Amino acid sequence: xxxxxSVRRLDLDDALWAASxxxxxxxxxxxxxxxxxxxxxxxxxxxxxxxxxxxxLHAAMLYDALRNLxxxxxxxxxxxxxxxxxxGEIWDKAASHAAVREGLGLLCAAREALSLEVxxxxxxxxxxxxxxxxxxxxxxxxxxxxxxxxxxxxRPRHDWVRELIAERL
Numbered sequence: 001x002x003x004x005x006s007v008r009r010l011d012l013d014d015a016l017w018a019a020s021x022x023x024x025x026x027x028x029x030x031x032x033x034x035x036x037x038x039x040x041x042x043x044x045x046x047x048x049x050x051x052x053x054x055x056x057l058h059a060a061m062l063y064d065a066l067r068n069l070x071x072x073x074x075x076x077x078x079x080x081x082x083x084x085x086x087x088g089e090i091w092d093k094a095a096s097h098a099a100v101r102e103g104l105g106l107l108c109a110a111r112e113a114l115s116l117e118v119x120x121x122x123x124x125x126x127x128x129x130x131x132x133x134x135x136x137x138x139x140x141x142x143x144x145x146x147x148x149x150x151x152x153x154x155r156p157r158h159d160w161v162r163e164l165i166a167e168r169l
Contacts (some may be wrong), residue, residue: 013055021054028059038071047076057158058083064139065090087140087164094136099129101169104137104156108166113153115146140165 011017026049033040040048052058065086066074080086094100102123107114120130137154140161146153156162 018054021056022049024056025049025052025054025059028056028063032063036066036074040066040074044074044076048079051079051081053082055083057160058086061086061090061139061157083160084164087161088168090139091165091168094140095168097132097136099123099125099133100136103133104140104165105169107141107155108162108169110155113142113144113146113155115151115153117151119154 013021029040029045029049033045048059048062052062061083062079080089095104102125103119106119106122116130116134119125119133123129125133140157141154142157143152143154145151156165
């Protein structure tokens, strides 16, 4: 595209956008922090904003992770600094199960969203393995309509997540 037209590439991780990225992360946490019961404290909110390092994907993934934790485990000192550390922590927890490693490997290789039924068939999973994959890998996945079969399909949440999974595998 760059060679054929006057397309301008924007690197949102560039220092030029740092203030804007941090403002988005701050706005996100100020909007969703009060949704937790009890709401996140201002101290915890400040820490999660800082540890996101201006990365909106970090904020969104951490929101999902904290939402599923008991209140006592929603501690700011346990929040990983930066997206790579957060994805790594989620991976370490999920990848302790063979079915999760297999399913994520298949999704990285497929390069398109696959349904749980297709994953289970290709991997030869039992019902329990399929359910474990769906439960344990959920934070690393994006759910979308299956383009060729209807129903729901899954793919890595972002190309960055795909790269980290492939690296870990």
